[in-house]
Amino acid sequence: MHIPDGFLSTPVWTSTAAIAAVGVALAIKKTKLNDDASKIPLIGVTTAFIFAAQMINFPVAGATSGHLAGGLLAAILFGPWMATLIMTAVIGIQSLFFQDGGITALGANILNVGIIAPWFGYFLYRLIKNVKSQKLKLTGIFIAGWISMILAAAAVALQLYFSGLVPLGLAMKAMVTWHSLIGIGEGIITVVVIRYLMVRENHLIPASGGIKHG
Amino acid sequence: MDKRLGVFLLVTIILAVIVSPFASGLPDGLERVAIDLGVMENEAEPLFEVIPDYSLTFIENEWISTSLSGLIGLLICLGAVYLAWKTVHVLKGKKKIQSGT
Numbered sequence: 202m203h204i205p206d207g208f209l210s211t212p213v214w215t216s217t218a219a220i221a222a223v224g225v226a227l228a229i230k231k232t233k234l235n236d237d238a239s240k241i242p243l244i245g246v247t248t249a250f251i252f253a254a255q256m257i258n259f260p261v262a263g264a265t266s267g268h269l270a271g272g273l274l275a276a277i278l279f280g281p282w283m284a285t286l287i288m289t290a291v292i293g294i295q296s297l298f299f300q301d302g303g304i305t306a307l308g309a310n311i312l313n314v315g316i317i318a319p320w321f322g323y324f325l326y327r328l329i330k331n332v333k334s335q336k337l338k339l340t341g342i343f344i345a346g347w348i349s350m351i352l353a354a355a356a357v358a359l360q361l362y363f364s365g366l367v368p369l370g371l372a373m374k375a376m377v378t379w380h381s382l383i384g385i386g387e388g389i390i391t392v393v394v395i396r397y398l399m400v401r402e403n404h405l406i407p408a409s410g411g412i413k414h415g
Numbered sequence: 416m417d418k419r420l421g422v423f424l425l426v427t428i429i430l431a432v433i434v435s436p437f438a439s440g441l442p443d444g445l446e447r448v449a450i451d452l453g454v455m456e457n458e459a460e461p462l463f464e465v466i467p468d469y470s471l472t473f474i475e476n477e478w479i480s481t482s483l484s485g486l487i488g489l490l491i492c493l494g495a496v497y498l499a500w501k502t503v504h505v506l507k508g509k510k511k512i513q514s515g516t
Contacts, residue, residue, distance in 0.1 A: 202443060202444050202445040203443075203445070204445065205458045205459065206458070206459040206460075206461060206462070207457045207458045207459030208449070208454070208457055208458065233503075238500070241496065241497075241500050242420060243420055243423075244496055245492070245493045245496040245497065246420060246423050246424045246427060246493075247423075248492045248493070248495070248496050249424075249427050249431075249488075249489045249492040249493055250423060250426070250427040250430070252431070252488050252489065252492045253427045253428075253430040253431035253435070253485060253488070253489060254430060256430070256431060256435045256438060256469060256481075256485055256488070257430055257434055257435060257437075257438050258438040258439040258440075258441070258443060259438075259439055260439040260441050261441075261444075263441075264441065264447060265441055265442055265443065265444055265446075265447035266438075266439035266440075266441040266442065266443055266444075267443060267444055268438075268443075286499075290492065290495050290496065290499075291492065294488065294491050294492060294495065295488075297465070298465045298466055298487075298488070298491060299465065299466050299467070299468070299469055299484065299488065300461040300464055300465070300466075300467040300468065301468070301469070303459070303461070304461070304462055354444065354445075357445060358448075361454075366454050366457065367452050367454060371452060372448065372452065375447075375448040375451060375452065376444065376445070376448050379444040379447055379448060380444050383444050397419065397422075397423075398419060398423065
């Protein structure tokens, strides 16, 4: 759901850019990349994986298509601050090099996919993080991923409305409906990857969840 | 290298290089909504183009073009993380020298 150039009004793209800039600046301050030198290879591969997965659109209901956003995945692996940085890198690269997502919409796209989705998803994940049952935990991750996608879609609908582009009710209903289908993919892929990286063995990622993050 | 990290990287490369040409061309969720609400024509032309829509304009074969775009994207991602880490490393090193620790 990368917003292209031309959809957002100047007040909306400038204010979302300002919010995103503050978020990213805080994330840079909070993550101590240097302290986690051993995690750098995994952070690199995760960033590349999210980029690759975002290229793979799967068809939905014959009318639309969706792909992994990846914010919750990154947040579970490295904490939400690092997730914001990883998503900012992916969204920035897509916009600058591949014209996927507008330059003026960069801030809004980072806010929706790089801040709102991973942070709200991570908050939901925290609620079930320590449950003993592996099944329950993975179900929780699925739901958190699903909701993270819907919330990002709702944020896009709001921004399009504030830009004077679309009526709020119609846009909200359409964005939330389609992304509640696409979000199923988000939930499934997040569960599969987390299950592989976290559950099968426990030395790559501590079972307590994530690396040290401030 | 940890085995799972290797597998993760391999899956990533397979997705970007081999699977990407098979990706659905249907409009994504936002495009679907924009089309249905009749605002798709508001989309502005990009200010500049590097590898627009994951296709290298000088390669005729669409599959190869998408595959290579995917590979280039992966390299940029890995390079960006490495550069960010190096930058932090250098900045931290300087700070330590200045504070005399």
